[in-house]
Amino acid sequence: MSDAHPSSRPGRTPHAHHLLLYAGDRQFLAAALPFAQDGLAAGEPVFIATSRYNTELLRRRLGARADEVTFAPAHWYRTPAQALLAFHDKAHSAAGPSRVLGETPWIGLSADQTREWTRYESLLTLALASTGAWHLCPYDIRTLPSGILHAAQLTHPALTTGVIHRTNPAHVLPSAFSAVCDAASLPDPPDTCEEFRFDGSGQLAELRDFTARFARGASLPPDRVDSLLVCVDEAAATAVRHGGAGSCCRIWTTTDEVFCEITDPEGSLNTALAGYLPPDITHLDGRGLWIIRQLSDAADIRSTPRGTTIRIRMSRRRPAASAYRTDHHTGAHPWTD
Template sequence: MTDPRAPSRYGPAPHAHHLLLYGGDEQFLAAALPFARGGLAAGEPVFIATTRHNTTLLRRHLGPRADEVSFAPVHWYRSPAQTLLAFHHKAHDTPGPSRVLGETPWAGLTRDEAREWTRYESLLTLALASTGAWHLCPYDTRVLPPEVLHAAQLTHPALTSGTAHRPNPAHVAPARFSAACDTVPLPEPPYGCAEFHFDGVRQIAELRSFAHRLAGLAGLPADRIDSLLICVDEAAANAIRHGGGVGHCAIWSTAAEVFCQITDPKGTLDTALAGYLPPDTSHLDGRGLWIIRQLSDAADMRTTERGTIIRIRMSRRR
């Protein structure tokens, strides 16, 4: 990734992922307005995905030039993996430099959800590394909890205040940060949950039927069941192809989610970056985990002394 301090014909701190801490409208506008105006003046595409309040502020202060800015559609921030892919595609589909102001919505997240969104913020640095995108991430210090603000200091390689930019000495490398997220242990599946043991490819069809029946009983919508079955196929195939050839599936549900866990007792997996970034299209390895992250609402992957666990989570509310 380009050093934020390095000069460039694209202006200050290109190809960068910057943190903006703001405590009010004036602080937000002092950085966001020059960021957007500078991009427009340079002929660079400008994309903004922020709160309704901040969107209104920027539209008002940009005036007629607001029509030259692309504002995010509703529900831009769906899941961390899907949003990471969306920003990755947006940056790669834009020839030359571009600017993105992206403010992750933190309100109402559970602790597990917040951890995955902080991981997303860290991995966004990798997603932008080979592009000409300059990404500015505002964090509202008035409303965000201390743990979110602390994580923000660790996940952004550069800091912005007004029009000043500087390297962030607290930044942690994305692979290291993501690996630390995986040290949080997963709760054990509930006692008595439905289980299915499979041995080789000949039982994949039975595994699909098992997952289909349980997901239906849990009230998962039909389109979400289809996505779940694809995820189950990919996780089981990963266990058969790269692990011990056998595996175990457990399914349970809560009021909010349906969980499907595939365990490969002999598998090993470096989960820090697995499946987060689009795989190399020149070969097939790595696509299965990426597909799981794209089709599920969340996926936890761990390698322990008991093998590799892939826990797929599907929301019952969507």
């Protein structure tokens, strides 16, 4: 791709993940409308996952052709890991080039959620690799905090203004960006957490019982208990496989979440990209961490000379009907401070 060129299909290039900064309907439509129209004219699948307001804006301007576009359901952006998988699968299932306009819902996020959604934006470039997908990511500069806008400059390899597209010199490689996301240490578990120590696969059934009793006592919905048990199984199996004796499970609650972490004092993992993209089905390595990220609401993995910790978080509440909210929260983040 050249440094700047008019609207065209990018094909199978590493620059098919574009950032669009906009400050109103006119700037949004100047890029989003031809992006969708050109895709339809070329016979490419067009998928749109944006706010309700921008969805209706595009529907009106596309007119009758809006029926040829697939619009995302409200729960599309439930977690970063699930959204990443959904876009990965959509891109890989297309027979040829495809187009996606995806606007991440930043409003109302905590600091931890902000970090994971910025990581998602970075890893989306890898999810699109080797596909014919062109992904356009709008960011509303009128409402978003400066830190999120700064991170957007680092997570997209290309920039779009209207129908002009160019490479982004500020882009940071996904592996490096994700590693910085993991640079901050995790807060220590509270003194009131419950603990179970295990030395091998022979105690995994006891570990499941320990986890299930706590999760049910914390009123975690039954389907979330089942998901948590699968996550704990996978984390413990990873600890047993990669580490050795002396592993520990700690579990506690907050008002909104159940936290469960598995610590292996001997394990070592390269965590920057671990479990974010679907693993190679011919290899076992990586499958457990990928399953954990898909079934949990969030998972933090840290590996230091003192061992590896996998911290699993499950919401005690049902997900909202729509991921798009109206409140604001800036959220601190290594890339966005």
